[in-house]
Amino acid sequence: MQILPINELKAIYKYYISAAVLLSLVLSLTLLLSVRVDILSLSSVLITSALLAVTLRQRHLTAKVILDCETFASYSSEMQEHCEVEQHNTESVAAILETVINQVYSIKTLGNDSVSGLTLQFSELRQALNNTIESARGSVENFGDDEHCFAKHSQEELNEVLHSLRVALGSKLEVVNSNQAVSHAAKELTEQTKSIQKISKEITLLSLNASIEAARAGEAGRGFAVVAERVRELSDITSEAAELIIEKMNGLTNAVADNTEKLTESQAQDVTLMDDAELHIRKVLNEMATVANELTQSVHGLDDTASKIKANVDDAITDFQFQDRVSQKLEHICKGLTSLVSLYRTEGELGEEGLAALQQEMFNSYTMKEERECHVSTTENTSQHDHVEDEVTFF
Structure with missing residues (x-):
């Protein structure tokens, strides 16, 4: 069945109304002019008029029904489109909230890491500072004023070295004296050998004289000549x-003599070097004592500075506990948003009862006083505000 447009139905309705009016006028004129009309014709006219009126009424009702159906179909289509838009918006809002939840979890994880x-x-760093402080204090003890300090021990060792050098110089002097004694004895032996x-x-x-005299004695002096010859040979x-x-x-x-001269020169040089070395050693010892004192002061200063830094580091480590509080708050926010998304998808709308239950659930999950106070100040729930002070507060 073809449904006529609204404008055409209105035109047809107006046409039939005009026809009925004209027919009524014709009938009235006929009666007034006393025109003879038989009963049958009049009846036909009346029946025709009645049928025309009924037909027009049915047409009017049909047009109204068609108009109502089209209006309902249009309204249903609009409602379906509106529902689809609302569902799409709901999914979009839920997706955005899930994205926000994921971002909050990501921020929480990043902050925690x-x-x-x-x-x-x-x-x-605190452990390294502790080791540094212990080393500094050990250095202070090593460079202190007690008998076991480094500077004093070094001075004693150097004094022992100087004493050993002086003993060595004394031994060398004894060698020189021994050489001189040997030289003197050698000279005496030379003189005795010359004698x-x-x-x-x-x-x-x-x-020779005995040999000459033996030759003069002749045969009697022959034996004496032999003895004289033998004595001459031994003398030679x-x-x-x-x-x-x-x-x-x-x-x-x-x-x-050469060795003695060299030893004497060497001894003189050694004495000079010994004196110079002793002066330099004394100077070095004094400088070491000065450096030890300065180092001790520096180590004390380092100890004080390290102690202050350690205290600051300890304070910083304590302050870093704020991340635990932030992490808990972010966790509560994420749980609240997750519950909101679940409620929004399940109910399709955010009713007062659902929102009230969600707010109460969020309030019960809080572990910190400031969370509850912030929640109370936002929701203006005085009954919950009276309950804040009785709950456990961490940190």
């Missing part, structure tokens, strides 16, 4: 031995 890393680094050589020469002369041997001894003793004397 960052603060945990910083806390670990500060803990390691022996002189005696040997005189014996040789005596043996003695003279040669004395000459050799004198030569060796001269070489020994010269060597000892």
Whole structure:
């Protein structure tokens, strides 16, 4: 069945109304002019008029029904489109809320990881500072004024070295004196050997004279001549031995003299070096004492500074506990948003009862006083505000 447009139905309705009016006018004129009309024609006209009126009424009702159906169909289509838009908006809002939840969880995780890393680094820094403080205090003890301090121990060691050097110089002096004694003894032996050589020469002369006298005596002096010859030979041997001894003793004397001279020069240099070394060592010891004092003061200053830094690090580690509070708050926010998304998707709308139940659930999940106070100040729920002070507050 083809449904006519509203404008055409209105035109047809107006047309039939006009026809009925004209027919009524014609009938009235006919009666007024006394035109003879039979009963049957009149009846036909009346029946036709009645049928026309009924037809027009049915047309009017049909047009009204068609108009109502079209209006309802249009309204249903609009309602369906509106529902689809609302459902799409609901899904969009839910998706946005889920995105916000994911972002909050991401921020929470990032904050926890960052603060945990910083806390670990500060803990390691605190341990390093503790080690530094202990080392500094140990250095202070080593460079202190007690008998076991480093400077005093070094001074004692250097004094022992100086004493050893002086003992070595004394030993060298004894060697020089011994060489001089050997040289003096060698000279005396040389003189005695020369005396022996002189005696040997005189014996040789005596043996020659004895040989001459034995020759003059003839046969009687032959034995004496042999003895004289033998004495001369021994005298010559003695003279040669004395000459050799004198030569060796001269070489020994010269060597000892050279050695003694070198030892004397070396001893003089050693004494000079010893004096200079002692002066330098004393100077170094004084400088070491000064450096030790300065180092002790520096170590004390380092100890104080390290202690202050350690105290600041401890305060920083304590302050980093705020992340736990922030993490708890973010966790509560995420749970509240998740419950809101679930309620929105389940109910399709946010009724007062659902919102009230959600607010109460969020309020019961809080663990910190400021969370509840903020919730109470937002919702203006005085009954909950009276309950705040009786709950457990962390940190």
